[in-house]
Amino acid sequence: MKVPVSWLSQHVDLPAGTGVEDLDAAFVRQGLEVEDVLRAPETTGPLVVGRVLEIEELTGFKKPIRYCRVDVGNPEAQGIVCGARNFAVGDLVVVALPGVVLPGDFAIAARETYGRVSDGMICSVRELGIGDDHEGILVLGTEGIEPGTPAAGVLGLDDVVFDLEVTTDRGYCMAIRGVAREVAAALGAPWQDPAAATPPAWSGEPAWAVEVEDPARCDRFSMIAMEGLDPAAPTPWWMRRRLTRCGVRSISLAVDVTNYVMLELGQPMHAFDRDAVRGPVVVRTARPGERVTTLDGADRALTDDDLLITDDTGPIGLAGVMGGATTEVSGSTTALLLEAAHWEPTGIGRGVRRHKLPSEAAKRFERGTDPDVTVVALARAAELLAEFGGARVVGGVVDVDARAPRPQIALATDRPQAVAGIPISPDTVVDALRTVGCTVEAEGAALTVTPPSWRPDLTDPADLVEEVVRAVGYDEIPGVLPTVPPGRGLTxxxxxxxxxxxxxxxxxxxxxxxxxxxxxxxxxxxxxxxxxxxxxxxxxxxxxxxxxxxxxxxxxxxxxxxxxxxxxxxxxxxxxxxxxxxxxxxxxxxxxxxxxxxxxxxxxxxxxxxxxxxxxxxxxxxxxxxxxxxxxxxxxxxxxxxxxxxxxxxxxxxxxxxxxxxxxxxxxxxxxxxxxxxxxxxxxxxxxxxxxxxxxxxxxxxxxxxxxxLPEKAVAQAPAISAFPPVRMDAALVVDAGVPEAGVRASLAGAAGQLLEDLQLFDVYTGASLGEGRKSLAYAFTFRAADRTLTGEQAREAFDAAVAAAAADHGAVLRA
Structure with missing residues (x-):
């Protein structure tokens, strides 16, 4: 999640003197890992806002060229040659005057070109180093900024963006609203909740018929209808700038507004072309054989686990993941259906992995969103579309709400202290839980805690303890190594x-x-x-x-x-x-x-x-x-x-x-x-x-x-060492090729008796001299007695007994 400090400071009253390092420490203290701190590329020199006064079309050249007179706050207008055509007289633009050095060490100076003196440059987003758009120059609108105003503050070139790594249990921090709450808690500063606004009381019949067939996977579905949208209305520069700083590409006013509200409130939304929706909207799981073409142009086969938004024509969107191509908002759309819903997180996660289709909306839904803000998000989006696109809400709001009461968790006030191992007073416990948004009812040392709607991860007393310890500060817990109990070694x-x-x-x-x-x-x-x-x-x-x-x-x-x-x-x-x-x-x-x-x-x-x-x-x-x-x-x-x-x-x-x-x-x-x-x-x-x-x-x-x-190893016994000399004898036994050597060895060892100290197979031979299907096994015998010197006759007797047993058991023949 990329968080511009300028946007964050709109909702948090940052204490005077709070710097980048202070915010970095605050994020880390709240458990939000800072991946990177991003700053805009450096631009030096007089970069200002200018208003286009005149445009003269120059002819006789291979490409269209304009000579513009631009008011930059000086007594005399600035003459600038420009090849872009996406601006008109009266537009506010960014002007790099002579002496400016743009990113990439691009120095601007007055020069003669196309038969005119160009005293500066009208800049595009790419030339300013704040985006990739180079199809035209950056237009800031027509009102609100005086010519000659330094452009750095307008463009946010002095802004800092924190790139935060948000863990899966902290989905509420995938929005400016959630991050502002955490920063305010860390710095002890007041803050304004952008979701605290009361939605307007839209009058009239619901704008559209909606049915939710699976309330277990969609417990709230809200929708409003709008019409009168100017499809050519541009997204205001300040909104495009914030989207870009958060890593979201600007597309059109309708789409940009839904993305902006998602980043601000954490509630993903989707805009349907109302004229393309046929019949009632139904939220249901996919039926056998159904397919949907998503906004990325891919035709996707569906399973009965896929949750869909459908109309009479079939699927018009993968719920919580991506909309369908048939109802996509286009450059001619004037009527909209805005949808905001609360989906079951695990089902969204399964759909994302099944279709290999990660999206910004799905990232938030699979972490858990706030079901209380669906209508608030619709109201915020409607307000922005009305202000910048001329759209108006038609009819009343559709709000299918099947939510169950939020769970209540019992917590003893001494539980955080026992877990953390440091003194934590009951008042500190209550204050910490209320700071994160919980409703706390105390009866002596027992607390009944109701987690806020935006914290689906708080389900057990251990979760509440973690919140209390986080509020106290992990750095307040001393590092004490436990005493290692004596062990018994390896098993x-x-x-x-x-x-x-x-x-x-x-x-x-x-x-x-x-x-x-x-x-x-x-x-x-x-x-x-x-x-x-x-x-x-x-x-x-x-x-x-x-x-x-x-x-x-x-x-x-x-x-x-x-x-x-x-x-x-x-x-x-x-x-x-x-x-x-x-x-x-x-x-x-x-x-x-x-x-x-x-x-x-x-x-x-x-x-x-x-x-x-x-x-x-x-x-x-x-x-x-x-x-x-x-x-x-x-x-x-x-x-x-x-x-x-x-x-x-x-x-x-x-x-x-x-x-x-x-x-x-x-x-x-x-x-x-x-x-x-x-x-x-x-x-x-x-x-x-x-x-x-x-x-x-x-x-x-x-x-x-x-x-x-394998059986357990017996206690090892030291071998008896005989001081008497051994008697060694060899025997080559010819047997059938199919006779296993292990059987021959067992017969030899069993018949040789206690005088046999060792028996080793040292050669296996097959050849024509033995006959077809025959093999020779050569063994080395070692005989020794523990109490006397063996005679040759005694060793020979044991040897002959062993050979005889092999002959009887396996048909072995002593090879000459």
Whole structure:
């Protein structure tokens, strides 16, 4: 919101000596952030107001040229050559006399041109640096200013504009009226409310038939009819200047007046061409298949959530957002319907986002406007149109009012003191609330507060406390750091997650957290179900409206993004929560003035979906880099399985790996990860269709594991250290290619007995010498006894028992 100080001072009696810095501090003290302080470009020299006395049309040139005699307050009129044609004899204009330096270091001097001496320049808005209009010179009207008057004050070149950032809960400050109230409160100065005027008692029948079908979304709709408007009547310069300083482009008198009243009172309005409106005006929601062409020329499809202003022809405007093209005020409009209404803020906000159509009116409606000023705004607009356009009101006012009584809020006088932690007297509480416009009734220490109509954000005692503290001053609250209670350190789950993260980082993986949002398209590409997803009511992106049930979409998107930027060898991991699909109960809305009871807390927790912690990895390219030591090694499914083992080791659990079959993994290269009897995850090579859908390299690998499904780590026991030497033996076992290595390992370890200290798979071989569909698994056995030196025979006995068990269980044959 841009606030010119000249306009603000019209409503606030600023104390003498109040400067820009004082106003800046006042805005900040009231919670209004100052984005910028704007000043007009500097102009030096004799810049004055002049009256055109004579105009002589010069001929014989390639373009129309005029030689003007202009009264600038001197005994002799000034002769000036000008090419513009939008002014006439008697008009007041801005004249830059010789010696003026305009913005852009444009110096003005007397010079001979077109056969005449031009003793100055008649200026346009752009040449003065106060606008972009350069089609003609600036005309100030015909009366009210004496020739020779310095133009700086008339033009507002000495004015200062504050650009304020208004938060969504302070919509009343999107108007001079609201800002004036805040500045007056901050400076302790008197002020005049521009909405305090009493509307005239227009007589006669209502000017138009109006029906509101949805009073819940439009609880007040006011309208008056006007006729006799001069369509050629110009907007007065002072109004154009204020609109420009507030960042609003001047269009025509009718439109400019509605914008001016919006900036002054905070009540957006709309002007319809009355001759183009057919039949009664009806406020209703859109019907199936309806469309509307808005003032920006766009043809828009409507939904049943769109609130419309309609006539017998259909929609003539998107309520609270933008008018329709069929009833637009044009250069020939002489009869108007002026509308001012109070719309439900959330519905306007939904419409703005649905149609991607932000407007100045919608910015105010979605923050909440004052329903008490609709008729006042119409009266103000009618007054301006009558004064400058010759229009007159026809008939009585239409005022469909379905408002409910304003809510009353109970507040204890000691509540602000308890919240702020500083002494605040009851009188201060009452004065502060009345200053912001509240009606306060006191009964002892209990207050009954009725918020003003322009403050829809005041709904709870906490809101009133904030207003009191703001009035006292946030800077009066001392900064005291709370005493930190002694903690118990990290929880076991937190320590486990950190250990897992460190272990994966040590193994060469890079952590790459992703957003927890996902769309059905990403899950479909992975072959994952899309039913029962937890969908957000107001997602950041329409393409990703749900919470992720898996880490894989984000991880694989990270891989694809890095591949697109030239990275070829990738190993990334993420630790994060996923959101289990399924039905959850609706969460209750807890009160804000007291602690929720146990039933409400239980219902809130019951409405929270399950959010287990998962860990996932994704790999592609070389797992071991190439160099002088060799050609490197490409990552494969075994690396994904090894990442799972790394996680299990860090978590202190025993992991069993067996063959699995689950999308998005390749059915023949998928490992099922089991702890105890629980499947906790999967690892392996992605399905070729998944790689193709996500544009990933063939044989990209991934692993995902449910950390919360792992049992708690047992208390670590120091290993027994034997002083006796080990006995090491190797065995290469030939089995069918389909036999899982984990099963062979389990048979070997189970039969070897307590003498087996370690068992490592160090080679897997396939070749023609073994036969079709056969593979060789080479294991290294380490045997050791805790209390004696093993003999060769004892180690051989345990070794033979292990090989025999593998032969019995899996048909393993000891390879020569």
């Amino acid at each position: 076991p789950a937190q320590r486990r997650r950190r250990s897992v993260g460190r272990a994966l980082a040590d193994a060469g993986y890079t952590e790459a957290p992703a957003y927890p949002f996902v769309g059905p398209a990403a899950l479909t590409a992975l072959g994952l179900p899309t039913e029962g997803l937890l969908t957000l009511r107001n997602p950041l992106s329409e393409q990703e409206p749900a919470m992720r049930p898996s880490l894989l979409p984000g991880l694989l998107a990270t891989v694809a993004r890095n591949l697109g930027r030239g990275q070829r060898d990738l190993a990334v991991f993420e630790l994060g929560v996923v959101y289990t699909p399924g039905a959850v109960s609706a969460a209750p809305l807890p009160p804000v003035d007291r602690r929720p009871d146990d039933d409400v807390l239980a219902a809130l927790l019951g409405a929270v979906p399950a959010q287990p912690w998962h860990v996932g990895v994704a790999l592609t390219g070389l797992r071991e880099p190439r160099g002088q030591w060799g050609p490197g090694r490409v990552a494969d499914w075994a690396d994904a399985v090894e990442a799972a083992r790394t996680v299990a080791d860090a978590a202190g659990v025993e992991l069993v790996v067996r063959a699995g079959d689950r999308l998005p993994w390749h059915p023949g290269r998928c490992a099922e990860l089991v702890v105890g009897d629980v499947v906790v995850g999967y690892a392996g090579e992605l399905h070729p269709r998944v790689c193709a859908a996500l544009e990933l390299p063939a044989r990209t690998c991934a692993m995902e594991l449910d950390l919360d499904a």
